[in-house]
Amino acid sequence: xxxxxxxxxxxxxxxxPDYGKIDFDDDDAGYKIFAGYNFxxxxxxxxxxxxxxxDFGNFSGDIGGxxxxxxxxxxxxxxxxxxxxxxxxxxxxKVGVINWDSDADIIGDDDGTDPLYGVGARITLFSxxxxxxxxxxxxxxxxxxxxxxxxxxxF
Numbered sequence: 055x056x057x058x059x060x061x062x063x064x065x066x067x068x069x070x071p072d073y074g075k076i077d078f079d080d081d082d083a084g085y086k087i088f089a090g091y092n093f094x095x096x097x098x099x100x101x102x103x104x105x106x107x108x109d110f111g112n113f114s115g116d117i118g119g120x121x122x123x124x125x126x127x128x129x130x131x132x133x134x135x136x137x138x139x140x141x142x143x144x145x146x147x148k149v150g151v152i153n154w155d156s157d158a159d160i161i162g163d164d165d166g167t168d169p170l171y172g173v174g175a176r177i178t179l180f181s182x183x184x185x186x187x188x189x190x191x192x193x194x195x196x197x198x199x200x201x202x203x204x205x206x207x208x209f
Contacts, residue, residue, distance in 0.1 A: 055089040058185065058204020062110035064127065066196035073161055074118035078125060078196065082111030086202060090135070100137040100146060105130070108152070110198055117160050125161075127198065129154035129191075131170060144176045152191050168193045172200075181208050 066078035090104030110127045117123045133150025148171060155165045172189035183206040191198040 056183070056185070056204055056206025057088070058086045058187065058202040060084055060086070060187075060200055060202025060204075062127075063199045064110065064113045064125070064196055065198075066113075066115065066125070068195050070161070076115070076117050076161065078113050078115030078123075080113040080115055082113055084108065084110040084200060084202070086200075086204065088204075088206075092208070098139050100135065100139060100144060102135040102137075102146075104133050104135055104148065104150075106133075107131075108200070110200065123159045123161075125156055125158040127154060127156045127193075133170065133172075142178050144178065146174050146176070148172045148174070148189070152193070154191070154193055164194070166194050176206075178208070182206070183208055 062084040063081040064078055068076045070076050086106050086108045088104055088106035090102050092100055092102040108129050113125050129152040131152045133148040135146050135148045137144050137146025150170050152170045153167045157163050170191045174187035176183050176185045185204050187202050189200045
């Protein structure tokens with residue numbers, strides 16, 4: 055289990071019949087709290103599952119040519135991980151889903167379940183781990199790129 059801090063970049067570009075041009079291309083600080091289980095079936099290979107809560111932060115953009123509109127995005131994720139152990143260093147990839155909620159000033163709230171994928175690296179020292187990750191969340195009308203650094207405790 056662990057937590058990470060990072061930078062989330064949201065890209066939302068759509069022509070909406072009710073609101074006109076919607077354009078969010080902003081970034082903000084985000085955080086993630088995660089827990090998982092490594093099956094440990096093969097000595098040099100990590101096969102694991104991971105669940106997390108992610109708060110991507112607050113993004114500002116234009117709706118109908120009017121700036122200063124905000125959108126907040128949070129979500130619960132579930133993913134499978136596969137990786138290689140190279141001594142204390144490891145590399146991993148992940149594929150899964152996010153059940154997300156967005157809260158927007160003008161266009162209203164929205165939610166959905168969409169895919170996520172990512173790659174990362176970790177350094178392990180005893181039961182402590184430092185992780186760096188890139189994750190991509192492909193949601194209905196927008197995409198979020200999330201770069202993070204975090205720590206985990208393994209037992």
